[in-house]
Amino acid sequence: MNRYTRRTLAxxxxxxAVAIVFAFPVYVLVNLAIRAPSDTSSPISPTxxxxxxxxxxxxxxxxxxxxxxxxxxxxxxxxxIVLAVSSLAAYPLxxxxxxxxxxxxxxxxxxxxxxxxxxxxxxxxxxxxxxxxGSVWSLxxxxxxxxxxxxxxxxxxxxxxxxxxxxxAATIDGCGPLTxxxxxxxxxxxxxxxxxxxxxxxSVWNDFFTPxxxxxxxxxxxxxxxxxxxxxxxxxxxxxxxxxxLISIVPVLAVYLALQRSIINGFAGGLKx
Amino acid sequence: xxxxxxxxxxxxxxxxTRSRRGRAxxxxxxxxxxxxxxxxxxxxxxxxxxxxxxxxxxxxxPDLAFIGLDNFTAIADDPDALxxxxxxxxxxxxxxxxxxxxxxxxxxxxxxxxxxxxxLRALLFAPAVIAQIVTAYLWxxxxxxxxxxxxxxxxxxxxxxxxxxxxxxxxxxxMIVLVVVxxxxxxSMVIFIAGLQSIxxxxxxxxxxxxxxxxxxxxxxxxxxxxxxxxINLMLSIIGGIKLFDQVYALTGxxxxxxxDTISTLIYKDAFTLGEFGYSIALAVVLTAIVAIISAxxxxxxxxxxxxxx
Numbered sequence: 281m282n283r284y285t286r287r288t289l290a291x292x293x294x295x296x297a298v299a300i301v302f303a304f305p306v307y308v309l310v311n312l313a314i315r316a317p318s319d320t321s322s323p324i325s326p327t328x329x330x331x332x333x334x335x336x337x338x339x340x341x342x343x344x345x346x347x348x349x350x351x352x353x354x355x356x357x358x359x360x361i362v363l364a365v366s367s368l369a370a371y372p373l374x375x376x377x378x379x380x381x382x383x384x385x386x387x388x389x390x391x392x393x394x395x396x397x398x399x400x401x402x403x404x405x406x407x408x409x410x411x412x413x414g415s416v417w418s419l420x421x422x423x424x425x426x427x428x429x430x431x432x433x434x435x436x437x438x439x440x441x442x443x444x445x446x447x448x449a450a451t452i453d454g455c456g457p458l459t460x461x462x463x464x465x466x467x468x469x470x471x472x473x474x475x476x477x478x479x480x481x482x483s484v485w486n487d488f489f490t491p492x493x494x495x496x497x498x499x500x501x502x503x504x505x506x507x508x509x510x511x512x513x514x515x516x517x518x519x520x521x522x523x524x525x526l527i528s529i530v531p532v533l534a535v536y537l538a539l540q541r542s543i544i545n546g547f548a549g550g551l552k553x
Numbered sequence: 554x555x556x557x558x559x560x561x562x563x564x565x566x567x568x569x570t571r572s573r574r575g576r577a578x579x580x581x582x583x584x585x586x587x588x589x590x591x592x593x594x595x596x597x598x599x600x601x602x603x604x605x606x607x608x609x610x611x612x613x614x615p616d617l618a619f620i621g622l623d624n625f626t627a628i629a630d631d632p633d634a635l636x637x638x639x640x641x642x643x644x645x646x647x648x649x650x651x652x653x654x655x656x657x658x659x660x661x662x663x664x665x666x667x668x669x670x671x672x673l674r675a676l677l678f679a680p681a682v683i684a685q686i687v688t689a690y691l692w693x694x695x696x697x698x699x700x701x702x703x704x705x706x707x708x709x710x711x712x713x714x715x716x717x718x719x720x721x722x723x724x725x726x727x728m729i730v731l732v733v734v735x736x737x738x739x740x741s742m743v744i745f746i747a748g749l750q751s752i753x754x755x756x757x758x759x760x761x762x763x764x765x766x767x768x769x770x771x772x773x774x775x776x777x778x779x780x781x782x783x784x785i786n787l788m789l790s791i792i793g794g795i796k797l798f799d800q801v802y803a804l805t806g807x808x809x810x811x812x813x814d815t816i817s818t819l820i821y822k823d824a825f826t827l828g829e830f831g832y833s834i835a836l837a838v839v840l841t842a843i844v845a846i847i848s849a850x851x852x853x854x855x856x857x858x859x860x861x862x863x
């Protein structure tokens with residue numbers, strides 16, 4: 281059963297064929313991004329005179345550098361806040377069986393169902409009244425709250441499956457609750473924290489709707505909005521647009537390739553629940 | 554004995570007594586920062602949204618007039634809105650079926666003895682980490698009249714199959730489904746693979762020794778044990794499908810005409826290009842109701858199946 285047979289070889293061929301079809305859009309993406317706009321041959325025939333000029337132009341004219349920095353700041357700060365407040369909240373929510381604890385948990389879980397489209401419009405008004413429209417702080421605030429239910433859900437589920445013995449030992453040894461959280465609970469949560477980090481980072485980094493609402497009309501952009509603005513500006517100059525798309529993908533793919541195993545396990549592991 | 558100890562170690566005993574009673578539960582205020590953020594960003598705006606849906610809210614004027622169900626009857630009388638609701642449901646179901654169907658086939662193919670399995674897993678999952686708006690713009694070009702898809706069809710002699718994929722109202726919606734399935738089939742695959750790997754090897758071997766063929770083995774042995782992975786996958790894809798926005802925005806903008814508008818794109822257009830905030834938020838309430846009903850129904854059905862399978 282575990283030998284590499286002729287049938288395994290046939291399956292291998294089939295799967296590689298599937299992968300080639302699957303990767304075809306990426307081939308076209310690179311192929312057109314390195315092509316001069318004057319080259320009008322078919323998008324699927326390999327580019328004969330590759331150039332990097334599109335990348336230089338896209339970088340200079342698209343404001344992609346500033347957007348990249350904003351995306352890094354927004355993602356890093358809000359994911360850090362979400363992980364901190366959610367794991368802290370998960371500790372009593374997972375351990376206490378009191379009514380207030382169950383009630384609070386249910387209210388937070390309500391957030392898993394509420395689509396953000398519902399909150400986005402009234403919050404738009406609040407953020408405008410606070411003078412935060414066009415500021416990346418509006419996004420940090422938004423994601424810090426929006427991602428709480430999902431992260432708390434992961435943390436509570438994980439913590440409930442762990443024994444209380446370690447925290448109780450720490451408490452008996454005289455640790456206050458905050459010390460017990462910092463030195464006992466938080467280290468135990470590490471596997472699920474990695475999962476939550478991966479999932480939150482991907483969804484915050486890639487979100488388009490929120491910055492479209494809260495940053496539109498300002499010079500502050502995140503990567504997805506900058507890309508959309510770029511397409512609006514260079515409507516049909518696809519060689520240039522594809523260069524911009526590739527620039528926006530490269531940082532993500534670099535991280536993905538470097539941490540591929542833990543990212544995939546993060547997606548698969550946490551969700552298996 | 555106890556009294557002696559109490560004299561010597563007053564603190565310890567106090568803790569021990571407490572832990573016997575209430576097991577020294579961590580303090581409630583640990584939940585405060587998370588609750589504050591959640592309340593400010595999600596809970597209060599959502600509640601306000603539900604309230605605004607019954608008013609003539611225009612996004613600016615703080616004086617609201619309560620107009621009852623007018624926004625909702627307006628939705629019921631608006632063929633564009635009804636069409637968008639239908640599109641939303643259709644797209645969500647199509648994505649769910651196709652994404653999980655392909656995802657499962659890919660998982661069954663990758664989770665075998667083939668040498669390229671790790672490479673394939675990484676490659677097929679990769680689009681799931683890229684922004685939806687980016688993959689959607691990529692596909693907008695691929696599916697354009699002179700794009701790569703049509704060029705490929707000509708190259709293999711299928712000239713008659715060339716289409717204006719995104720410009721044809723009958724095709725455009727399915728192209729959106731295609732783009733989502735292309736991006737997330739690998740995501741479903743990864744979760745199915747995790748499910749497959751949690752099934753003990755002995756079970757496969759026992760089934761093989763019993764002489765059951767691969768299809769029979771899949772249906773009677775593997776499928777019931779995949780129920781948890783399937784639950785997660787169905788939840789993720791259907792909820793994601795219902796909220797679909799980025800792909801529609803980038804691929805068709807809801808067009809041609811209103812042929813690909815979903816609830817989310819209408820919410821955006823009505824609020825930010827037409828200034829119809831009250832109507833827009835009523836649509837968001839409809840979206841919320843659909844998500845809630847589907848989540849509850851799915852949870853009930855899958856929970857039962859999972860229990861039946863285990």
